[in-house]
Amino acid sequence: MAKAKVTFSDVNVTVNVPVGTRIIELSEAVGSYIAYNCREGDCGVCLFEVIKGQENLSELSKEEKAVLLARFHEIMEGWRATNNLEALQAKMQRENFIGKHCRLACQTQVFGDVIVAPI
Amino acid sequence: MTQPVWLSERVQWIGAFDPGMRSFDIILKTPNGTTYNAYAVRGSEGVAVIDTVKAECAEQFFAHLEAVARYDEIKVIILNHLEPDHTGALPELMRRAPQAKLYISQSAQLMLKALLNRKDLDFTAVITGDTVSLGDRTLRFLHTPYLHWPDTQCTYLEEEFILFSGDVFGCHFCDKRLYNDKVGDFRFAFEYYYTHIMRPFREHVINALALIEPLTINIIAPTHGPILRDQPTRYIERYRELSAQRLQNEINAEEKTLIVFYISAYGSTTQMAEMIREGAEQVPGVRVSLYDMEGGDTDLFVDLVEDADGILVGSPTINGDAVKPAWDLLSSFAKINVRGKLAGAFGSYGWSGEAVRMLEDRLRGLKMRLPLEGVRIKLIPSLEELEQCRQYGLEAAEHLMGVNAPRVLEMADLLAARKQTTEELSVVTI
């Protein structure tokens, strides 16, 4: 079976996995700081950062994107100052944050080598 | 039948008394019941209902509401918190006032859909600074998530300086005189509620206080217990004190703290703990403390744990289980936020060593992170095994400081280690 390397940079662990593995299947077992809650793509808690290899991850679904947006406005530093969700969302999109640098661990599958980290 | 209570000419309490309640959410005790506080606000262009009550108390709520407003006057329903004790009467209220618009926090949307199980739901999701106007009365929203659910928010009545705070500043205390300057002594209930409901979300409490403290406040109107009209800011100050760090931290910013808790039957687990400390101390920047659970009290330990960066727990296996003080310590972690802290377990055993794996599973369940597999030693530790403990302490400390050496694993091996855990556990439960 085809293999991929997933590196969790916060714990400095690389795992060799069969392609199609979800990040969340590994993150807890290696003790990474990537948190989770619902495991179903609803809560946005399992947000993580893709440091390298975003092209090797499963495509972003509409649902994942919506949860990411909702989650972002909650956690982004300075959102209170802007107090404007739309402006913030526009900014995030412009900078291509969603889907490129940040994903949900319980949704994202691995198809090639990646380096990931908690946010 | 009780009557609605006028907070001002335009604002009424329309909640319900539940004096018979003795335990809340199963874990919380309440020696004299509770109240579910809901409120009505009348503006020149309509009425807002803020929160409802639990389903079993709906009758009281509707009677109070009907005494102050007609259903067709209700323009707005605000939900500060979706837990069933405040949304039990919501479906019926929506049926009786179908024209009313729902206002919920930005983070409550999915939960509301799940709660009402309706696809065609119409609602407005709001964040800090959003307002809804009732003509000459304006309600402004404060986004205060995780107090104590992700969906929670507060609502502020601008013209009258009243804060409808949801569960925040609430307590389980039932006294029909309702105002804090009229009811009996409820201080213990206020503190108890904070400790059990709010303390695990300390960071969120601090964020919410930053939004609340700048407001002028005449009355705090929470969803449980007394309405705080006499010196309301004292309660805000009390939250500030309670959310401050419990122990004065003498550690500087670059240092991390690791606490090793242990308990031993014949001294083997003690020896292990001491070697683990020795190993951990080799890593610069880590401050290690060692505590024998037998000589301390969980309430004091939990304050230490709240401020620590990493926790290791050592217990022997006795009768196929970890010992009670270890479990007591772990259950006290539910009172604070341990999510993301580094954790691990270790211990000695006679003929089967389930305790360590069981403790590890519980620590993972608390969303702590366990980068290392715990050390288990049969009977008396040999020199070689003590060296293994030292290594374990060293690696745990390296993880804490983020200086651990890179490792490469096969997924199969990683999961096999976990599976072994589960198998051992199922043997125990048989």
Ligand code: FES
């Ligand atoms: S764990 Fe909730 S979205 Fe992934």
Ligand SMILES: [Fe+2]
């Ligand atoms: Fe609640």
Ligand SMILES: [Fe+2]
């Ligand atoms: Fe409540």
